[in-house]
Amino acid sequence: xxxxxxxxxxxxxxxxxxxxxxxxxxxxxxxxxxxxxxxxxxxxxxxxxxxxxxxxxxxxxxxxxxxxxxxxxxxxxxxxxxxxxxxxxxxxxxxxxxxxxxxxxxxxxxxxxxxxxxxxxxxxxxxxxxxxxxxxxxxxxxxxxxxxxxxxxxxxxxxxxxxxxxxxxxxxxxxxxxxxxxxxxxxxxxxxxxxxxxxxxxxxxxxxxxxxxxxxxxxxxxxxxxxxxxxxxxxxxxxxxxxx
Amino acid sequence: xxxxxxxxxxxxxxxxxxxxxxxxxxxxxxxxxxxxxxxxxxxxxxxxxxxxxxxxxxxxxxxxxxxxxxxxxxxxxxxxxxxxxxxxxxxxxxxxxxxxxxxxxxxxxxxxxxxxxxxxxxxxxxxxxxxxxxxxxxxxxxxxxxxxxxxxxxxxxxxxxxxxxxxxxxxxxxxxxxxxxxxxxxxxxxxxxxxxxxxxxxxxxxxxxxxxxxxxxxxxxxxxxxxxxxxxxxxxxxxxxxxxxxxxxxxxxxxxxxxxxxxxxxxxxxxxxxxxxxxxxxxxxxxxxxxxxxxxxxxxxxxxxxxxxxx
Numbered sequence: 432x433x434x435x436x437x438x439x440x441x442x443x444x445x446x447x448x449x450x451x452x453x454x455x456x457x458x459x460x461x462x463x464x465x466x467x468x469x470x471x472x473x474x475x476x477x478x479x480x481x482x483x484x485x486x487x488x489x490x491x492x493x494x495x496x497x498x499x500x501x502x503x504x505x506x507x508x509x510x511x512x513x514x515x516x517x518x519x520x521x522x523x524x525x526x527x528x529x530x531x532x533x534x535x536x537x538x539x540x541x542x543x544x545x546x547x548x549x550x551x552x553x554x555x556x557x558x559x560x561x562x563x564x565x566x567x568x569x570x571x572x573x574x575x576x577x578x579x580x581x582x583x584x585x586x587x588x589x590x591x592x593x594x595x596x597x598x599x600x601x602x603x604x605x606x607x608x609x610x611x612x613x614x615x616x617x618x619x620x621x622x623x624x625x626x627x628x629x630x631x632x633x634x635x636x637x638x639x640x641x642x643x644x645x646x647x648x649x650x651x652x653x654x655x656x657x658x659x660x661x662x663x664x665x666x667x668x669x670x671x672x673x674x675x
Numbered sequence: 676x677x678x679x680x681x682x683x684x685x686x687x688x689x690x691x692x693x694x695x696x697x698x699x700x701x702x703x704x705x706x707x708x709x710x711x712x713x714x715x716x717x718x719x720x721x722x723x724x725x726x727x728x729x730x731x732x733x734x735x736x737x738x739x740x741x742x743x744x745x746x747x748x749x750x751x752x753x754x755x756x757x758x759x760x761x762x763x764x765x766x767x768x769x770x771x772x773x774x775x776x777x778x779x780x781x782x783x784x785x786x787x788x789x790x791x792x793x794x795x796x797x798x799x800x801x802x803x804x805x806x807x808x809x810x811x812x813x814x815x816x817x818x819x820x821x822x823x824x825x826x827x828x829x830x831x832x833x834x835x836x837x838x839x840x841x842x843x844x845x846x847x848x849x850x851x852x853x854x855x856x857x858x859x860x861x862x863x864x865x866x867x868x869x870x871x872x873x874x875x876x877x878x879x880x881x882x883x884x885x886x887x888x889x890x891x892x893x894x895x896x897x898x899x900x901x902x903x904x905x906x907x908x909x910x911x912x913x914x915x916x917x918x919x920x921x922x923x924x925x926x927x928x929x930x931x932x933x934x935x936x937x938x939x940x941x942x943x944x945x946x947x948x949x950x951x952x953x954x955x956x957x958x959x960x961x962x963x964x965x966x967x968x969x970x971x972x973x974x975x976x977x978x979x980x981x982x983x984x985x986x
Contacts, residue, residue: 465876490870500889514876526871528688530862542857591876 439502441466442487442518442595447496449479449486452664454477456482458650459496464595464628469621471629471637471658474647476477480630481523483647484599487628488520489513515543519585523630526595529573533564536572536583540590549592557586558617562581578609585613589620596620599630614640634671638662644673683829684947690835690904692943693842698920699927699935700849701764701890707866707930708886710780714787715767717890717917718794719760723898724908725802727756728809739814745837749812753841754897760895761888767794768887773880791914798910807910809902811961814836834904841900845893846936852889853932864885866930918945922966928979936976941965 444465449457451499457479462579472480482612485491487498489510498506505513519540528536537557541550558565560617561582572583581601588596599616600608610633618640621627631637638644638658646654654666698720699978747790753805771786816833819825853859853864865872865882872970873879901916902908927934943963948959 465692488874490873503713509878510873511876511878514874520874524873526868526874528865528867528871531860535864536858539856539872539875542861587875658923667838 437662440464440499441468441501442628443497443499444483444487445497445499447483447486447493447498449482449491449493450481450625451491456650457486459492460465460647460652461496462652462655464626466619467624468643469617469627469629469641471631471641471644472647473631473634473637473644473667475671476632477649479646479650480647481599482650484520484522484597484630485629487513488518488597489568511543513639514591514593517591518597519588519591519593519595520597521581521588521599523599523603525580525584527572527575527580527583527587529571531572531581532569533572533575534568534586537564537568537590540587541592543591550590553590553592557589560589560619561586577604578606578613581609581613583607583618585616585620590623593625595628597628597630600632601629602631602633602636610636634667635662638667679828680947682952685944686829686831687950688947689940689943690838690943692940693838693905693947694897694924694939695916695920695923695943696936696939697842697845697893697900698916699923699939700846702921702924702934703927703929703932703935704862704890705885706924707932708862708869708883709772709783711772711783712787712921713764713767713772714892714917715771715790715794715886716764716890716894717913717915718742718791718798719764719767719894719913720898720916720920721798721902721908721910721913722794722986723756723760723895724809724902724912725798725807725898725910726759726895727752727899727971728807728902730755731810731812736812736836737810738810745813749903753896754894755865757892757901759894760898761890761892764887764891764894765884766965768883773883790947791917795914796909798913802910804910806907809908811903811906813903838900838904841896844857845896849893850932856886858882905967919962922962926966926969926976928976931976931978931980934976934978941977981985 440463444460444462445461447457455490460483472483474480482491486493489508493506497504500518505516528539537554544550563579564582564586565650567579575583585601601613614636617627629637629641638661641658644658644661645652646661654664655660685891702713746862760873771790772783774883775783775786798904805863816822818831819827819829853862860881861877865877865879869879870902919942923938924935926941927938945959945962949958953961
């Protein structure tokens with residue numbers, strides 16, 4: 432779907448360095464995400480996957496390098512404005528609001544929007560994707576099971592009607608059957624037109640649904656390529672898919 | 676035991692409780708979002724008293740006022756007072772707390788104490804250190820005995836009524852605001868998870884500013900009502916009232932809005948009952964003894980959430 436000669440990425444990270452206090456967490460990350468793709472970031476604990484997500488969403492600002500969204504440098508843009516530009520996320524650990532109802536949580540997802548009509552449509556869409564949320568819409572978020580909270584976190588992000596959806600460890604702590612469901616939903620969301628950047632420890636599942644992937648190790652990208660090539664690469668199979 | 680006397684003290688307790696609850700709301704809302712005890716909050720209450728008095732003195736009115744005057748003059752003065760008190764609270768946040776937003780939690784606690792001292796001393800310079808007379812603009816008429824001709828020792832006067840008419844709707848308004856409006860929901864979301872709120876596109880600093888403004892406005896209203904009700908005050912009055920209101924917030928479960936109201940009435944009623952049975956110098960001892968007892972058995976306060984979910 433190239434529109435013209437100059438191909439503009441939806442998201443581009445150019446040599447991004449991020450710090451947590453004195454800790455140098457990202458050491459020059461460069462990556463791209465194109466419109467319509469599912470791109471996955473895999474790597475072990477502490478590799479910098481979540482830091483990358485937080486740097487994109489403006490919770491953390493890079494000390495060096497640029498985050499470019501649709502040609503626009505957002506490295507210094509505050510988090511709440513980045514949501515307005517079309518980037519929403521389902522954060523690591525879900526971070527739903529425990530004492531807001533499911534419905535109020537979803538409303539918060541649409542906080543930056545002012546089109547009641549569109550919000551109502553997206554609410555229906557989220558309830559179609561996750562019927563459990565509809566059943567429990569008046570229940571407090573904190574009373575949901577882990578799987579339901581994950582659905583709520585993803586649904587809440589979708590309520591922003593994002594161009595780019597950041598998913599941080601959507602499978603964490605879930606029973607295998609639920610992981611299946613969540614990943615099927617991720618594909619469905621993508622097929623409906625949302626670009627997705629997916630961070631996962633479950634590399635096998637992530638590479639199955641993604642188009643392309645990057646492998647992170649101690650704050651650097653050590654390998655990148657088409658998802659099926661990565662899944663076949665010896666290094667990934669050894670390090671992340673548990674093969675000897 | 677004399678039932679009428681008991682009812683009389685209950686009426687006093689509910690009246691005191693109403694303005695304490697209004698102050699306690701500001702403590703609890705700020706704590707809910709920042710986990711900060713805004714020690715200067717009691718002084719905002721004193722500011723409401725002093726500021727409204729200054730405006731009313733400037734208007735040079737003859738007191739007591741008639742009912743139309745009360746509505747047409749005291750009403751706008753109250754709105755102005757709430758505005759000024761809200762802005763003062765926002766200003767305090769700007770200079771004393773916001774620069775320390777990411778500092779260790781002890782730092783803004785110390786600047787809060789500093790802001791309180793600074794305000795109290797400014798008030799002393801502004802109005803002098805002695806007791807201040809607040810003219811009885813609202814006439815005090817004993818409703819039950821004088822208007823209804825009921826022979827009772829229960830005192831319920833027009834000033835009691837005025838206090839309830841101002842404070843209770845404000846509390847209801849706040850509760851509706853926090854539960855139903857977009858900004859109110861954003862406040863609750865921010866209190867529950869500040870970073871997740873930012874991820875939703877909520878401008879957290881703006882929410883914090885609104886919280887200080889609303890809390891300050893409520894304390895300002897309480898200060899003016901207190902002046903009209905008791906007709907006397909002092910530059911240090913915010914310290915005492917603030918201490919009681921803070922206790923009310925902790926008793927109800929700090930961070931919990933309904934808890935602050937409940938705590939306010941609890942403290943008000945205990946204060947009044949203590950005055951019935953014990954010399955008034957014991958009031959504070961009784962109030963704090965109750966606080967200690969409640970916290971021993973319910974550390975999170977009457978309606979408080981167990982803190983474990985804030986992980």
